[in-house]
Amino acid sequence: MTGWLAVAGLGAGDAALVTPEVTAALAEATDIVGYGPYVARVAARPGLTFHASDNRVEVERAALALGLAAAGRRVAVVSSGDPGVFAMASALFEALEAGPAAWQALDIRILPGITAMLAAAARLGAPLGHDFCAINLSDNLKPWAAIEHRLRMAARGDFAIAFYNPRSKARPHQFARALQVLRAECGAGRLISFARDVTKPGERLETVTLAEARPEMADMRTVVILGNSRTRRVGRFVYTPRQAEGA
Amino acid sequence: MTGWLAVAGLGAGDAALVTPEVTAALAEATDIVGYGPYVARVAARPGLTFHASDNRVEVERAALALGLAAAGRRVAVVSSGDPGVFAMASALFEALEAGPAAWQALDIRILPGITAMLAAAARLGAPLGHDFCAINLSDNLKPWAAIEHRLRMAARGDFAIAFYNPRSKARPHQFARALQVLRAECGAGRLISFARDVTKPGERLETVTLAEARPEMADMRTVVILGNSRTRRVGRFVYTPRQAEGA
Numbered sequence: 001m002t003g004w005l006a007v008a009g010l011g012a013g014d015a016a017l018v019t020p021e022v023t024a025a026l027a028e029a030t031d032i033v034g035y036g037p038y039v040a041r042v043a044a045r046p047g048l049t050f051h052a053s054d055n056r057v058e059v060e061r062a063a064l065a066l067g068l069a070a071a072g073r074r075v076a077v078v079s080s081g082d083p084g085v086f087a088m089a090s091a092l093f094e095a096l097e098a099g100p101a102a103w104q105a106l107d108i109r110i111l112p113g114i115t116a117m118l119a120a121a122a123r124l125g126a127p128l129g130h131d132f133c134a135i136n137l138s139d140n141l142k143p144w145a146a147i148e149h150r151l152r153m154a155a156r157g158d159f160a161i162a163f164y165n166p167r168s169k170a171r172p173h174q175f176a177r178a179l180q181v182l183r184a185e186c187g188a189g190r191l192i193s194f195a196r197d198v199t200k201p202g203e204r205l206e207t208v209t210l211a212e213a214r215p216e217m218a219d220m221r222t223v224v225i226l227g228n229s230r231t232r233r234v235g236r237f238v239y240t241p242r243q244a245e246g247a
Numbered sequence: 248m249t250g251w252l253a254v255a256g257l258g259a260g261d262a263a264l265v266t267p268e269v270t271a272a273l274a275e276a277t278d279i280v281g282y283g284p285y286v287a288r289v290a291a292r293p294g295l296t297f298h299a300s301d302n303r304v305e306v307e308r309a310a311l312a313l314g315l316a317a318a319g320r321r322v323a324v325v326s327s328g329d330p331g332v333f334a335m336a337s338a339l340f341e342a343l344e345a346g347p348a349a350w351q352a353l354d355i356r357i358l359p360g361i362t363a364m365l366a367a368a369a370r371l372g373a374p375l376g377h378d379f380c381a382i383n384l385s386d387n388l389k390p391w392a393a394i395e396h397r398l399r400m401a402a403r404g405d406f407a408i409a410f411y412n413p414r415s416k417a418r419p420h421q422f423a424r425a426l427q428v429l430r431a432e433c434g435a436g437r438l439i440s441f442a443r444d445v446t447k448p449g450e451r452l453e454t455v456t457l458a459e460a461r462p463e464m465a466d467m468r469t470v471v472i473l474g475n476s477r478t479r480r481v482g483r484f485v486y487t488p489r490q491a492e493g494a
Contacts, residue, residue, distance in 0.1 A: 012359075016268035019361065024263070058489075084368040086489075090376030093486035104482030110369035112259075114266065114359045121331040122357035129337030131397055133380040133406060142490065146405075150378055153404030157397040159380060235351030239340035242305075242333075243389065 005069040005106060007083040007092055008076050009113020010041055014199035017114045025076050025111055033065040034078035034088070042078065056140075058091035059098075066095055066103050082115035086136045086164045117162035120195035120223040123205055125237030127193060127225045132160040132240075137167070137178060144174060148181055155185035160240055161226045166218040176215040182226060183210045191227040193238055194218055207238050252316040252353060254330040254339055255323050256360020257288055261446035264361040272323050272358055280312040281325035281335070289325065303387070305338035306345075313342055313350050329362035333383045333411045364409035367442035367470040370452055372484030374440060374472045379407040384414070384425060391421060395428055402432035407487055408473045413465040423462040429473060430457045438474040440485055441465055454485050 006025040011017030026032070032042050036052040044050070051068075053061045062077065069075045079088035089110050096103055121128045133154040137147060154161050167175035182190070188211035196204040196219070206217060210226075218224050231240040253272040258264035273279070279289045283299040291297070298315075300308045309324065316322045326335035336357050343350055368375045380401045384394060401408050414422035429437070435458035443451040443466070453464060457473075465471050478487040 011266075014268070016271070017266050017359070019258075019264050019266060021261070021263035082365050082369075084365060084373045084375050086376075089369070089373035090486055090489045093373055093376075093481050093484055094488055096484070097481040108484075110373065112264065112361045112365045112369040114361070115365065118329050118331060118359045118362065122329075122336070122359040126331045126336035126340055126357065128331050128381075129333075129340075131380065131382045133378065133401070133404075134375075135378045150404040150406065153400045154380070154406075157380075157400030157404075158393075159397065159401075234340050234344040237340055237343070237355075239337055241341055242337045 003069040003072040003074060003106065004109070005065055005075045005077065006109045006111055007079055007089050008111045009079050009082045009087070009115070010038060011114040012081055012116045012119035012199045013197070017119065017199060019111070019113065022111050022113065029074050029076035031068050031073045031075045032078060033061060033068070033075055038078040038080055058088060059095050062088065062092040062095035063099060065092070066099055066106065069106050070103060079113070082113040083110050084112065085115040085134060116164065116198060116223045117225065119198045120162075120193070120225060123195060123198060123203070124193050124207065124225065125234070126239040127227055127231055128160050128162065129240040130160060130228060130242060132162065134162045134164065136164045137175060138165040148177070151178060151181050152185060155182060158228050160228045160231060163224040163226070165220055166222055166224045167215060168220050172215065175218055179210065179213055179215060186210060186226070186229070190229070191231050191233070191238060193225045194222050195225065196222040198223065207233070250316040250319040250321060250353065251356070252312055252322045252324065253356045253358055254326055254336050255358045256326050256329045256334070256362070257285060258361040259328055259363045259366035259446045260444070264366065264446060266358070266360065269358050269360065275321055276323035277320045278315050278322045279325060280308060280315070280322055285325040285327055305335060306342050309335065309339040309342035310346060312339070313346055313353065316353050317350060326360070329360040330357050331359065332362040332381060363411065363445060363470045364472065367409075367440070367445045367472060370442060370445055370450070371440050371454065371472065372481070373486040374474055374478055375407050375409065376487040377407060377475060377489060379409065381409045381411065383411045384422060385412040395424070398425060398428050399432060402429060405475050407475045407478060410471040410473070412467055413469055413471045414462060415467050419462065422465055426457065426460055426462060433457060433473070433476070437476070438478050438480070438485060440472045441469050442472065443469040445470065454480070
């Protein structure tokens with residue numbers, strides 16, 4: 001058996017967002033590796049082995065998957081959203097870099113998926129319809145000062161901004177600080193949307209101005225999308241026109 | 248018949264990237280509206296009417312689709328990639344804003360898709376594995392000075408950057424200028440990847456340093472991805488680690 005490794009993006013939540021490419025890889029795999037709740041989305045069948053692990057052990061999980069593929073297994077590493085956006089793909093390459101050179105000859109594929117910000121933007125209208133940034137607000141892997149600098153640069157570039165992992169119980173004050181910075185840079189009238197559990201049961205969408213935004217509107221299951229200076233409402237939707245200021 | 252309008256993202260090219268949600272909408276539609284080459288991706292069948300139009304008439308096309316839905320038709324507006332990323336969704340809301348108020352009560356859905364930068368990143372490895380920006384280099388709808396300002400802000404925030412529509416025959420010098428700005432801001436050693444016709448026949452991937460990058464490496468069928476200060480190669484892949492500078 002020739003082994004392979006596919007990092008498969010399961011999309012934002014709804015099964016109707018999983019690409020046929022990912023479905024095919026899951027059907028051909030002998031091993032499913034990933035964070036418990038994502039592994040649980042794959043149906044059991046004879047000959048399929050599950051390797052569920054905890055959060056925050058991404059590099060160890062990736063090394064396990066690489067080792068299995070090197071041993072000839074067909075391994076699907078399941079990831080939420082798109083593996084390349086704040087998910088498993090980077091951890092896979094970190095493990096590849098740190099591991100035996102022979103791993104670099106393995107058949108490795110990254111299979112894209114519908115990442116949360118695109119699913120959220122679609123539900124809201126088109127808030128990312130012009131130039132935009134994606135920022136992970138978790139500071140597990142970067143200092144807060146670096147995050148705040150990025151916020152300011154993105155705001156001064158008049159980008160729309162999608163925020164992942166905006167607010168956790170371990171760091172409840174940082175999103176409040178981010179809102180302060182954004183109010184100072186963008187003004188109180190700028191639109192900001194909170195999309196929780198997008199495409200899942202209990203989905204909740206809310207759009208307010210920065211003046212009205214409260215830190216409690218976000219948690220780790222929320223994607224937050226800040227508009228640019230021209231983002232506006234039309235009916236029940238929020239959208240960013242294709243024209244930039246001054247065009 | 249109750250009309251509806253779905254703006255459907257066909258993904259980056261490969262049919263295996265089209266979500267089941269989009270496939271279902273296309274199967275239920277009575278009318279397919281879109282730019283000619285995208286409309287041509289939908290198979291003909293009895294009772295299905297095609298409305299193909301030229302490039303650069305997005306708002307007129309959107310108004311046609313809204314009018315059809317208001318008349319009770321089930322309308323799929325086909326878009327490449329993700330409709331919300333430099334594609335048809337914003338034009339739809341521009342037409343909605345300019346049109347009769349009654350249109351705002353229509354059943355309108357945006358169906359996300361695999362946008363080109365995510366497909367390209369997956370093929371390359373994980374160059375967008377940390378905070379990143381997406382910038383449309385076309386200046387049809389914004390002045391070049393605004394684009395250059397955004398380039399500088401994104402570079403100073405140490406974002407990875409995905410560029411859409413980098414270089415057309417009508418404006419061949421702008422991408423050369425963009426490369427100059429990026430060399431000045433990011434240094435000659437920064438990695439930059441060119442992904443042409445991603446997931447399509449003839450796909451071509453190339454990664455070089457900014458010192459080696461030439462404007463001719465890009466055209467309108469190319470997505471260009473600039474790494475951040477920590478983006479590096481591992482084997483045949485390019486990836487951006489999850490840790491920011493200083494973490």
